[in-house]
Amino acid sequence: MKDGNATRRRLLDAAAAEFAAYGIAGARVDRISANAKANKAQLYAYFGDKDRLFDAVFQEQADELVNVVPFSADDLPGYALALYDACLTRPNLVRLATWARLERVPAGALVTSMPEQAERKLAAISDMQRAGRIDPALAPEDVLAMVSMFALTWSPASLFHTATQADPEADHERRRQALAEAVRRAFSPPEGTAATGRS
Amino acid sequence: MKDGNATRRRLLDAAAAEFAAYGIAGARVDRISANAKANKAQLYAYFGDKDRLFDAVFQEQADELVNVVPFSADDLPGYALALYDACLTRPNLVRLATWARLERVPAGALVTSMPEQAERKLAAISDMQRAGRIDPALAPEDVLAMVSMFALTWSPASLFHTATQADPEADHERRRQALAEAVRRAFSPPEGTAATGRS
DNA sequence: GAGTAGTAACTAACTAGTTTGTTTGAGGAT
DNA sequence: ATCCTCAAACAAACTAGTTAGTTACTACTC
Structure with missing residues (x-):
């Protein structure tokens, strides 16, 4: 056949x-x-x-988009870095999602087809918050959105500067370092906050 | 006539x-x-x-886009908050810029028509770095891009969740607080770093 | 009456989606 | 091996509606 x-x-x-x-x-x-x-x-x-x-x-690529980079709540900077690199190697994924946002889903959550994955990520963030590794004052959904968006600062969806693989490696290194450092600081618990272990 | x-x-x-x-x-x-x-x-x-x-x-609106929110390097969280609000009141500005990115400028800087404004902002960031108010390890251009992108986490260009004025005010408040706090931490100089005043 | 603003019909090309008739190749029966 | 069947694949023409861009003409204002 x-x-x-x-x-x-x-x-x-x-x-x-x-x-x-x-x-x-x-x-x-x-x-x-x-x-x-x-x-x-x-x-x-x-x-x-x-x-x-x-x-x-889009359904197929959304799968891809959500899963190219494994989410690690215990290493948000590493996650952001992986996202940065993914944007360089798979720019079309980001472009496709952006078209979907503009032409299909003007408001609200863009991908709703994978609630279990989303739940898993949010729960992982919650865990890290309880473990004192992520600021518990932030809502898990906000943490996830902000970290991801942070990593997209130089993506094909950026309104400022879109990086490409053709850029000098020095630029990539500078951005990666800035990104990792900024993410680390932004979501860490405030200084002097002790981890509670388990309550 | x-x-x-x-x-x-x-x-x-x-x-x-x-x-x-x-x-x-x-x-x-x-x-x-x-x-x-x-x-x-x-x-x-x-x-x-x-x-x-x-x-x-686009040229007209880019003007608008760059100037709706006055840039204040000495108050990056405040700038981010103002951007968040601007996304709510002027979603079309963001959408227009995103279309331009996708359909016109797939790589590099999106707006290059206002170099003097850009210079001014970068210089302001530099100043704040010298004054010990912003981490001097970061390149000014990266700071600007990251702060702005951070504020667009819930914009019409977001690949995660686009906020609207119809959202409950509690959501807006939660996001504003998270945004301001995260920005404040992300770009502050590392603890224990004293401002050098002038070199 | 001269130049500018406004109108509506027009054209030529394009585009999503359909139809028709033909070809190809796998698998089953003989 | 040879024939038959059937579904997938193909090329090309076709339809009906749309779209960017043009033109020929009228109305207004100074």
Whole structure:
């Protein structure tokens, strides 16, 4: 039997690249099918229409986005650094998410399809707060959002400066150091606060 | 004489709203001229084409974006708070900048049209570093980018959670407090570092 | 009456989505 | 091996609606 999944796969990959580059409104169905070396009719058979194709792409990539960098509440600076590097190697992931934000989800939480992962991360932050490693005055959800956003300071979604792999390594090093240090300080418990161990 | 400038003004305003909502590719010239209660031919007479219209809008709004919140290097938390509030009252400013990033400037600095303002801010940060109020280990440009990005954690460009004015005031208060505290800690000089006054 | 503002119809190209007819290759039966 | 079937794949033409950009014409103001 011909491998229908392979065609589907090529279409999804081509669509991911196209949507990342041009967004939903800017993406061209003909370009997608051409780049996938597949037929437009096939695209429509598999995915219904352009919007549902974007949904399929985004759902898959959201998985990717949430999981490329393993979350470690006990090492927020390390997490931020890993995110910085991920933005360099996988810029399209960030671009795709940004298009989704602008064109689909103007307010509220962007990804709601993986509540268990989110819960896990928040719980991990809570744990670290109880262990005296993260400032307990901050809401776990805010910590997560702020750390992540911090790491995106030089991402393709940045409104200031987007870093690329072509940048001098010295720039990357400077940013990584600044990022790690700032994250470490921002979320540590205030000086003089003793860890309570367990209550 | 009929007031051509008024028409130009209405076109710019309608275009700003349209581009903020739909981006460049998604914006519709007909909608813009209709909402401006002006004619499409006028739009083309004034601005040439869709892309140059976007340029005109963005240049004007970039001014706005850079100046809505006065920068205060001696009160970075206050600056961040003001940015948070500005995102709530002027979400379109952020959306417009994000579209520009995605559709126009995929890498590097997003706004380069106001070098003197940028210089001023960086110099102010430098001053505060010399005065021992901001960690001198950080590059001024990184401080500026990180603080600003921090404040955009809940903006319309956030990949996590976009806040709106409709959110409960308690949420806003919680975020403002977290933001101010985190910014204060992140950029303060390390404990035990004495201000050198002037060298 | 001259120049500017405004209008509406128009064009030429593009785009999402569909249809038609054809080809390819795997697997089962003989 | 050979034939048959069937679903996946393909190319290309087609539809119907949309869109950026243009033009020819009218109305207003000085």
